[in-house]
Amino acid sequence: MIRLVDLHKAYETKQGTVVGVDHVSLHIRKGEIFGIVGYSGAGKSSVLRCINLLEKPTAGQVLVDGVNLTTLSKEELRKARQKIGMIFQHFHLISSKTVFENVAFALKAAGVPKSSITGRVTELLQLVGLSDKAGQYPAQLSGGQKQRVGIARALANDPHVLLCDEPTSALDPTTTQSILALLRQINKELGLTIVLITHEMEVVKDLCHRVAIMQQGKVIEEGEVYDVFANPVQPLTKQFIHNALEFKLPRKLWDKLDPAGQVLKVLFRDDAAEQGIISRLLKENGISANILHGKIEYIGDKPLGTFIMEVKGTPEEIKQAVQFLIQQSCGVEVVTDVD
């Protein structure tokens, strides 16, 4: 669906050349929600803006639906862009136009005949749940409502792809959830391919099928969201995951622990999260364990369990217990302090 082949983007500035995208190759499949995660300045927006050629790549290819956008004429590119919708963190609505007019504007710009516009805008506002706001101006809307207008506008010309640049970063958590639900619905009902940039791994966990992690213009890790959460490889990826799955042991509890015990953080992947591994751990290894903290997250519908437990036994028994967990393909980390 979308192929980036050795994409490179360098910006010439007064201070010299700044590399925004450093030789990135990615394949985004039809109908999937693909997340791009990274800290500010990692090159996420640059990659996204190269997908619709809002930024012209310095080198490399951008193929959308098999068409190499970098070789198109101006007119051909204008047409191709209509099939690539985009939404932004700060919505970019026209403040002097009503909700209706903001959406209609995208249709007019694409040359849709006047007679079809009203019907289509009505349909789009219904889809995003804003039928009763058609006559209002952006300043009268909440952030979530503004983003809904942005989504309606982006969908106006039946795009195949929706590019989302931090669409929920300016929204509160509840509104974020409602916008993510809308994007999920659009992806399912319209079969739209969605590329979503975020700095929050939580958003990726809730919404995306696959994800790429960017650092300094490069993609440093990519894969199925579940696999990246269950087996992060790069330190930066681990940091993002840690933040998303974070839970802290209160200092008070930590101070009360038996100095002879060992604290383990155990990750149960796939079915292991549901099977009785903990009871087998105790039965088969002669140790006792005390769960201090834990939860099972569902990513898609696959469970991923993280438990912090204090285990007690002889050093040999504890060593065996750790081996047992590794054999069950659990992730095991010895925790030596609360962070």
Ligand SMILES: Nc1ncnc2c1ncn2[C@@H]1O[C@H](COP(=O)(O)OP(=O)(O)O)[C@@H](O)[C@H]1O
């Ligand atoms: N128009 C521009 N001119 C010069 N440098 C830019 C421009 N756009 C982005 N950059 C630089 O490219 C790098 C990547 O930026 P960006 O793609 O905006 O990252 P992100 O979206 O991950 O925050 C940064 O170092 C940024 O300063």
Ligand SMILES: [Mg+2]
């Ligand atoms: Mg950005």
